[in-house]
Amino acid sequence: MKAVIMYDSAYGNTKSVAEAIAAGLENSRTVPVSQFRSSDVSVGDLLVVGSPINGWRPTEAVTKALDAAGADGLAGVLAAAFDTRVKLFIHGDAAKKVSHGLQKAGATIVAQPMPFYVKGTEGPLLEGEIKRAFSWSHELAASVKALASRKGTS
Ligand SMILES: Cc1cc2nc3c(=O)[nH]c(=O)nc-3n(C[C@H](O)[C@H](O)[C@H](O)COP(=O)(O)O)c2cc1C
Numbered sequence: 001m002k003a004v005i006m007y008d009s010a011y012g013n014t015k016s017v018a019e020a021i022a023a024g025l026e027n028s029r030t031v032p033v034s035q036f037r038s039s040d041v042s043v044g045d046l047l048v049v050g051s052p053i054n055g056w057r058p059t060e061a062v063t064k065a066l067d068a069a070g071a072d073g074l075a076g077v078l079a080a081a082f083d084t085r086v087k088l089f090i091h092g093d094a095a096k097k098v099s100h101g102l103q104k105a106g107a108t109i110v111a112q113p114m115p116f117y118v119k120g121t122e123g124p125l126l127e128g129e130i131k132r133a134f135s136w137s138h139e140l141a142a143s144v145k146a147l148a149s150r151k152g153t154s
Helices: 013-023 060-069 095-104 129-151
Strands: 003-007 028-032 046-052 078-086 114-118
Touching (some): 013 028, 013 046, 013 078, 013 114, 013 129, 046 060, 046 129, 078 129
């Protein structure tokens, strides 16, 4: 299994979270959304997608990349989504929508959508968020392992 962490990022915060997730996973790499192709991942690989919330939703680039994968473009791929957001009373959501998009493209979701918090539009990330991203990557690896052992493929 390999892991691809695809992300969009205007100010670098989502990129930093993506890199922390990659650091916690074996055989992993980060891929900016502009370079992502669904052929970057195969059956049994882990695809993690991260987007900033922009106007209550994922960025247009992330939405387009998932649409471009098509109905079965990510069939058999294991996947999870995260977003970065400002801690406001009303902030909307991107990770849930990305997770939905991944499912629509045929991926199997292995974890609940995860938010990470920035202080303001340009960041920085709140204290502890990089550490939390690194820990989350281990939860993702454990979910993938548990799924594989249930299927008898580990
Ligand atoms: C045009 C725009 C719209 C935004 N809309 C929201 C929003 O609806 N909810 C929210 O929590 N944050 C919103 N933000 C803040 C972003 O979530 C924040 O800039 C982002 O997490 C930073 O990530 P990045 O450094 O990877 O670009 C918005 C930022 C921009 C630039």
